[in-house]
Amino acid sequence: MISPQVHKLCTGTETVSSLIAKDPELAPGDAWKKLYGGHTPAKESVAKARQHRDAHTPEDLQRARECGKWGPTEPSELFLKLYHDALCTLDHNVASAMVSPPLMGTYGTIPLSVISVVPDIMRHMSNLIVRADKEVILATNYWQNSVASKYITNAMKELSRKGRRTGDQNHHEARI
Structure with missing residues (x-):
């Protein structure tokens, strides 16, 4: 109960x-x-x-x-x-x-486990970042220059460009 x-x-x-x-x-x-x-x-x-x-x-x-x-x-x-x-x-x-x-118990928010090779996971994450409407929180304790990290870097840059293009007053510049 x-x-x-x-x-x-x-x-x-x-x-x-x-x-x-x-x-x-x-x-x-x-x-x-x-x-x-x-x-x-x-x-x-x-x-x-x-x-x-x-x-x-x-x-x-x-x-x-x-x-x-x-x-x-x-x-x-x-x-x-x-x-x-x-x-x-x-x-x-x-x-x-x-x-x-x-x-x-909120719809739209679920824990997610993805089992795959790192570049595929990072590609998926970069797609989510580019489509973000409100905010992106990226937390990592390790960042190494690699193909996988370039996906995330490019996605953050694209999100910033998108915010500037649309004139969004609340957009935050992603600096990497």
């Missing part, structure tokens, strides 16, 4: 990203503490989740449905069962979500 506390976390509007957008000087860790630092783990949540994991009631699925922002889509019953079980873990530890809870 999804607790009222988790339901409130998931249906909230503020996320770490939204706080940082309002205050760019705010560190992500501080934003997390501000939003979720006061969350106290529920001791009975793990036992309840194990006890009820195979018996999802229609009310459980409806509660899970309410915790997401599905847009024009409707999640399947199987997905809602999985999502319900994932949400139940938040009672014990909000950080187990790995993202702000309101983003867990």
Whole structure:
């Protein structure tokens, strides 16, 4: 069963990203503490989740449905069962979500694992960068001059050119 506390976390509007957008000087860790630092783990949540994991009631699925922002889509019953079980873990530890809870059930944002050779992955990423509407965040701890890195470099340059061509007031110049 999804607790009222988790339901409130998931249906909230503020996320770490939204706080940082309002205050760019705010560190992500501080934003997390501000939003979720006061969350106290529920001791009975793990036992309840194990006890009820195979018996999802229609009310459980409806509660899970309410915790997401599905847009024009409707999640399947199987997905809602999985999502319900994932949400139940938040009672014990909000950080187990790995993202702000309101983003867990948001259409259009999914974790993605791609298994391929590096140049193919970078080519795909460069296509996503060029098509970006709002922002691109590129985080890496290692950058080596290579064919693959040229894809990303060229995509960032193209995104900057596109912003200048369209006269977008909010575009940011990519400098590499």
